[in-house]
Amino acid sequence: MRLLALRRCTLRIQAAVALTAMLLPLSCWATLGDNAASVMNNQAQMKGTLISVDHQRYVLHEITTPSGAKIREYVSPAGAVFAVAWEGQFAPNFEQLLGPYYQQVQQAMAQQKAAQQSGDQQPTRRRRGPVYVATSGIVFEQSGHLRSFHGQAYIPQLVPQGVKASDIR
Amino acid sequence: MIRKLGLLFAIASIIGMAACGSGGTNNPTSAVTSVSVSCSPTTVPSGGTSQCSATVSGTGNFSTAVAWSASAGSISSTGLLTAPMVTTTLVDTVTATSTQNTSVAGTANVTVNPTSSSSNVAPITVDAGPAGLGYIATNVAFVTITVCVPGTSNCQNIDHVTVDTGSSGLRLLPTSSGGELSLSLPQENDSNGNPLAECLVFLDGYIWGPVQTADVTIAGESASNIPVQLIIPSTSSPGVPQSCSDQNPSGGNGNEGNSLSDFGANGIIGVGLFQQDCGPGCTNLNGSPPPVYYECTSSGCNPTFATLAQQLPNPVSTFAADNNGVLIQLPAVPDGGSSTVNGSLIFGIGTQANNGLGSATVYPVPDSGSNAGDIVTTFNGTQYQGFVDSGSNGLFFLDSSVAGVPATCTGDLTSWYCPTTSPDNLMASNQGQSTSGPVGTPVQTNFSIESAQTLFSGSNTAFSTLGGPLSDTFDWGLSFFYGRNMFTAIENMSSPGGTGPYFAF
Numbered sequence: 001m002r003l004l005a006l007r008r009c010t011l012r013i014q015a016a017v018a019l020t021a022m023l024l025p026l027s028c029w030a031t032l033g034d035n036a037a038s039v040m041n042n043q044a045q046m047k048g049t050l051i052s053v054d055h056q057r058y059v060l061h062e063i064t065t066p067s068g069a070k071i072r073e074y075v076s077p078a079g080a081v082f083a084v085a086w087e088g089q090f091a092p093n094f095e096q097l098l099g100p101y102y103q104q105v106q107q108a109m110a111q112q113k114a115a116q117q118s119g120d121q122q123p124t125r126r127r128r129g130p131v132y133v134a135t136s137g138i139v140f141e142q143s144g145h146l147r148s149f150h151g152q153a154y155i156p157q158l159v160p161q162g163v164k165a166s167d168i169r
Numbered sequence: 170m171i172r173k174l175g176l177l178f179a180i181a182s183i184i185g186m187a188a189c190g191s192g193g194t195n196n197p198t199s200a201v202t203s204v205s206v207s208c209s210p211t212t213v214p215s216g217g218t219s220q221c222s223a224t225v226s227g228t229g230n231f232s233t234a235v236a237w238s239a240s241a242g243s244i245s246s247t248g249l250l251t252a253p254m255v256t257t258t259l260v261d262t263v264t265a266t267s268t269q270n271t272s273v274a275g276t277a278n279v280t281v282n283p284t285s286s287s288s289n290v291a292p293i294t295v296d297a298g299p300a301g302l303g304y305i306a307t308n309v310a311f312v313t314i315t316v317c318v319p320g321t322s323n324c325q326n327i328d329h330v331t332v333d334t335g336s337s338g339l340r341l342l343p344t345s346s347g348g349e350l351s352l353s354l355p356q357e358n359d360s361n362g363n364p365l366a367e368c369l370v371f372l373d374g375y376i377w378g379p380v381q382t383a384d385v386t387i388a389g390e391s392a393s394n395i396p397v398q399l400i401i402p403s404t405s406s407p408g409v410p411q412s413c414s415d416q417n418p419s420g421g422n423g424n425e426g427n428s429l430s431d432f433g434a435n436g437i438i439g440v441g442l443f444q445q446d447c448g449p450g451c452t453n454l455n456g457s458p459p460p461v462y463y464e465c466t467s468s469g470c471n472p473t474f475a476t477l478a479q480q481l482p483n484p485v486s487t488f489a490a491d492n493n494g495v496l497i498q499l500p501a502v503p504d505g506g507s508s509t510v511n512g513s514l515i516f517g518i519g520t521q522a523n524n525g526l527g528s529a530t531v532y533p534v535p536d537s538g539s540n541a542g543d544i545v546t547t548f549n550g551t552q553y554q555g556f557v558d559s560g561s562n563g564l565f566f567l568d569s570s571v572a573g574v575p576a577t578c579t580g581d582l583t584s585w586y587c588p589t590t591s592p593d594n595l596m597a598s599n600q601g602q603s604t605s606g607p608v609g610t611p612v613q614t615n616f617s618i619e620s621a622q623t624l625f626s627g628s629n630t631a632f633s634t635l636g637g638p639l640s641d642t643f644d645w646g647l648s649f650f651y652g653r654n655m656f657t658a659i660e661n662m663s664s665p666g667g668t669g670p671y672f673a674f
Contacts, residue, residue: 067450068538087539089450090459091370091416106420115581124304125625126433127584129561129646130639131373131418132568134583140418142372143565143642145335145556146439146446148541149372150642165570169641 031099032153036079055167057160058082071097072152074168076160083154083168091142091149098153105140105153108133139165199229201267204275208250208263212280214288214389215255217489219279221248223265232269239263241281252281288389289491289517289524293499295510295631295647299329301347303430307625308562308632308647310497312514314438316341317384318352319394324384325352329435332497332514333560334657336439338446338481339385340369340376340398345405347429348436354381357396359464359473366463366470367398367481368413369446371560374425375417376400376432377409380462385484387438390491390516392484400426400436407470412460437560438484440495440514442534442542442670443660445480449537452476486659491517493662494669496524497559501652504592504619506629510651518656518673519665529654529673530612531666532601544672545607546643548597549573552607554642555599557655557672561646564616566597568638575618577638585621585637592617592634597643601671616649 036059052061061073069088076082086092094102112133130143131151142151152168159165208221221244225233237244240262242253250263259281266274291312298306310332317324327341327349342348357380359365365380378401385392403409403424417423425432439446447461453474462480464473486492499512515524532544546555549572563585567574573595575588586593595618598611619634633651649655658669666673 066456070539089541090461093412093415093460094418094420095411095415102420105418106422109419110422112584115583125307125582125585125621126304127373127562127637128307128309128433129372129558129563130565130642130644132565132584132638132640133418141640142418143639143644144372144554145542145558145560146337146369146441147443147448147450148539148543148556149370150539150554152641165640 031097032081032084032101033099033155033158034081036075036081057163058167074154074163076158078158078160080158082158082160083152085150085152085168087144087148087150089147089149091151101138101153101155104135104138105133108135108138108140199227199231199269201225201227201231201270201273203227204235204265204267204273206263206265206275206277208277208279211278212282213250213252214489215252215281215283217252217281219250219252221250221263221265221277221279223248223275225267227269232267234268235265236268236271237263237265250279252279255281256283258282289515289521291388291514291516293332293497293510293512293514295499295507295512297509297628297630298433299349299429299435301429302433305628305630306433307630308635309434309630310499310512310514310559310647310650311434312387312438314339314436315386316350316352316354316397317386318354319382319384323352325350327435331434331437331560333437333439333558334441334495334497334655335556335558335560336369336371336437336446337441337443337483338398338439339383339395339436339484340378340400340439340481341436342400342426342429342432342434346400346402346426346432348400348432350399350436352383354383354397354399356380357382357479359462359475359479361464364465365396365473365475365479366407366465368410368416368460368463369398370413370416371425374419374423374431375413376426377403377413377424378405378426379407379465380479380481387484388514388516390485390488392482392487395484395487396479396481398481400432402427407465410460410463410470412472413463416460439481440483440485440657442657442672443536444483444486445477446483447475447480448477451480483659485516486662488516491520491524492659493520493664494518494656494658497650497655497657499647499651499653502631502633504617504634506624506627506632506634508629508631510631518658526656526665526673527654529656529666530609531671531673532599533608533667533671534602535604536660536670538604540602540604542670543602543642545600545602545611546597546645547600547611548595548643555645556642557645557649557657557674559647559650559655561644562635562648563632563644563646564618564636564648565639565644565646566636566642568640570640574638575636578621582621582625585635586618587620587622588618591620591623593619
């Protein structure tokens with residue numbers, strides 16, 4: 001593991017983006033599936049500390065907001081954000097964090113619910129608690145409780161060779 | 170409150186002089202004719218208080234002053250009765266005597282009930298859920314509560330309210346969502362005088378609706394005039410803001426307030442680690458308001474700050490006594506499950522004979538930061554964040570990519586485990602943590618997972634061996650509660666295990 005860059009940058013927020021950044025404390029990080037450049041683009045929208053570590057098979061960028069929320073972004077050697085992870089008091093804004101993949105997660109959630117309701121298992125049973133959906137296109141998980149949310153999402157096709165799902169946490 | 174009834178007519182002065190002549194008081198032109206007394210409430214627990222008031226009637230320029238006395242306990246010069254400590258029910262007679270004419274007095278009775286060992290026990294039922302649910306509830310702990318319009322006897326019992334150690338605050342489904350609540354409760358307004366609403370995000374859905382106030386009674390405990398949330402459907406007003414639904418993986422489809430079957434209960438009572446649902450994170454200590462509390466105006470609802478007092482409290486922390494946490498006691502459930510289970514939600518930790526910690530181990534948890542409310546669970550040599558949550562209906566941990574973890578079910582049951590060898594006996598260890606890492610000695614915990622396909626084949630509702638996949642954390646849901654004394658201690662409250670927050674089991 002090589003320390004790529006240890007930058008403790010308290011970024012000056014421009015007035016135009018400040019409101020969004022504060023309203024959605026976890027939302028302004030790069031979007032799942034974007035290219036690595038989005039890390040730098042979105043950096044300016046966050047007020048916090050950034051640590052980037054080169055894990056050889058991927059680069060992990062972790063930002064910590066003043067409120068203690070963390071967003072971790074996993075960038076492949078090909079330059080794609082293949083995974084995101086989050087933790088903090090509030091759930092992130094998934095529309096912004098997952099971008100186009102948010103719709104895929106919603107569909108997978110809806111399918112899981114429909115399967116439980118129309119299943120051949122009688123009577124129908126419902127899982128109450130952490131969310132875990134895994135499709136060929138997206139794996140999404142969120143756990144925790146009020147005041148503490150943890151979660152991650154990744155795109156299986158974009159995960160670099162040799163990187164395990166358990167590396168994303 | 171003392172009211173003077175001016176009865177001025179021709180003979181007033183004559184009566185007044187007569188009164189003067191016989192009583193020798195200081196005003197020759199007035200007389201006190203009667204004193205009546207009322208007290209609220211008329212029933213109090215041992216050592217409780219009741220405010221009494223006297224209405225003095227008379228003629229002329231009479232004095233409304235009274236002297237208070239009580240047959241038991243003590244009463245102040247302003248009529249505040251402090252009832253005695255009793256072991257059997259007692260009727261306490263409060264007397265107000267006119268100071269102008271000590272032969273004129275009024276009385277009222279206040280019933281004082283003993284705080285018996287059962288007054289802090291609410292029965293828990295794990296069963297198939299409320300009528301009309303449409304499916305069989307699985308591993309959900311239900312209680313019945315009483316909700317009243319604040320300060321009135323306009324009340325309603327609500328059954329099948331989920332007990333949740335993973336959240337704080339009482340939230341109820343009105344009839345518009347298919348729930349039971351039909352009382353009309355007063356709206357709570359924010360500091361600008363506009364209605365407050367709340368968006369609460371659970372892991373698998375969200376709820377949205379106005380914040381209102383209620384008196385809440387459960388077992389012998391009462392929470393007076395506390396903010397509660399209504400869980401309203403998307404079709405109701407005010408509508409769900411997008412900043413609310415975007416916090417949920419299910420998006421707009423994740424509104425659990427749309428129907429009884431979506432929510433699965435008539436309400437949820439959060440009796441978790443924290444005194445409020447959001448806490449300092451929603452107050453103006455932060456730069457701008459998170460999308461939790463909303464101010465609603467004619468132009469819509471937008472995130473707003475909410476003071477701690479405006480937020481939904483953990484009802485337990487507002488009780489007069491037994492307010493430092495809860496003990497959930499559920500009997501052991503055999504492999505294969507049980508059709509129904511009866512247990513207890515006991516208020517207080519170490520406050521009465523029935524809620525001592527006994528041999529339970531205390532697991533402190535951080536009160537803030539990314540791991541707020543989490544213990545540390547070690548499985549196969551790896552540490553994970555863990556939490557104890559009666560609102561989760563199974564043991565959710567890791568997935569089959571991790572060595573030693575059961576296989577996930579196939580078909581419609583992929584969110585559950587179906588081990589090939591059933592039961593699959595497993596082991597983990599738990600320890601407390603502070604903001605700087607694990608504390609205390611890890612304590613080994615054995616648990617078993619049975620095939621969900623087998624468990625679900627009948628109509629059982631309670632399972633100690635139900636589990637499902639989750640790759641990053643350990644969720645010790647209701648399955649873990651059976652056969653244990655499970656304590657949840659509230660932040661900043663002292664108890665025999667120290668100051669909360671902590672879990673003990």
